[in-house]
Structure formats: C-alpha cells, structure tokens
Amino acid sequence: GAGVSQSPRYKVAKRGQDVALRCDPISGHVSLFWYQQALGQGPEFLTYFQNEAQLDKSGLPSDRFFAERPEGSVSTLKIQRTQQEDSAVYLCASSLPRVRQKPYNEQFFGPGTRLTVL
C-alpha cells in the first residue's frame, strides 16, 4: 500500500522567502509528526497532530515555523522568511493511535523534503 508521501522532494529558497512543505500520511493514520534533520544529526521533533488538533508544537524553533492539518489528513509545514540555518531535511511521519498498536506505536516516515536556503 501507499506510504507517507511528501512534496516537494527538494526545495531551494532564497533567504527571506516563504516555503510550504506538504505531507500526505498513510490513510487511516490519525497521528502525524514533523521532524527536522540537519546534516550529520538525528531527526529532531518539531510538532505533533492527532487528527486536526496540534497537541505538541514544543519543537518548533521559532515563530517563523507554522504547521497545520485542517482536515485531519494532509499537513503543511510553513516556514516564513527562511534563514540559512533552516536548511535541513524535513521529515513527516504518521502512526496509528497507540492503543491500536501494541506494544508500541511505530512511526512510518516519508522520504523527506530537502530544503536548501541560499
């Protein structure tokens, strides 16, 4: 079946531009996560949705970062006035609610969007 898809796969932005990154989770997965992975580092948590509710946005690095999931399916991560330090791979993951997966809630990752800010 279809996995998590993300678009675009690659994005080059000039410093100061706004960008929007899209994530299509696995059908039926109510939980959706965004992570940021800088070169040579592990992924870092950004934000988490359960259905359309954003339950945790503690990892968003600044108020330039905004995420939404208005209908509880597709999610968009928006970065305003991009800076060079925003250059990274942005990974989206989805999972079923923990109660339906025992003993753990495996997160399935999309291929990521590689953002380069010049």
Next chain:
Amino acid sequence: RKEVEQDPGPFNVPEGATVAFNCTYSNSASQSFFWYRQDCRKEPKLLMSVYSSGNEDGRFTAQLNRASQYISLLIRDSKLSDSATYLCVGTGFQKLVFGTGTRLLVSP
C-alpha cells in the same frame, strides 16, 4: 547534553564481523526504545524494538538496561548491506527522541 547520546562512528568492519553499538539516555521517564536504520539520503526505518528482556531478530540483538539507562545493538555476521546509520531512539510523550546516529561501514 542531548537526551539520547551515541558514538557517531564511523565503525569500519569487514564482512562477517560482529559489531556492537551503545547508546545512553538521560530521561528516565522514557517508556519505549527502538533502533532505527537510515540509509544515505533515505528516511529512517524501524529496525527493532528494545526490551529489558532483550530482543533478537536474526543477526540482530537489542538490549535495554534501565538501571544504567543504557541501550545496545549487536550485529553478528555483518553483511555489506548492513552499511547504514543506526539511530538509537527513545520516546517522549508520543514523539520520538533520536540520537545522532552511528555510522556503520561494512567492507568486503
């Protein structure tokens, strides 16, 4: 200090070797632990879960020591296809907390 710490490597081993990776975590409230594998320019994929009782899957064995807050991964009879970055992962509330990753290079 990062919540999950691991040696970045790289570990260079010949085919057939046994290699062990270690990882420590600082959040004693973490409930679940995993090893994820990430190939170059690809997304992370779950390799295996880690339990206090140990977890074996073919050539891979994972172990959790809660008292020492220490996690290990053992790979026996290394294959060329095992070359990848291995990410030690803990859990916060719903989210995954990743280590930096340990790079493994298996050579002929």
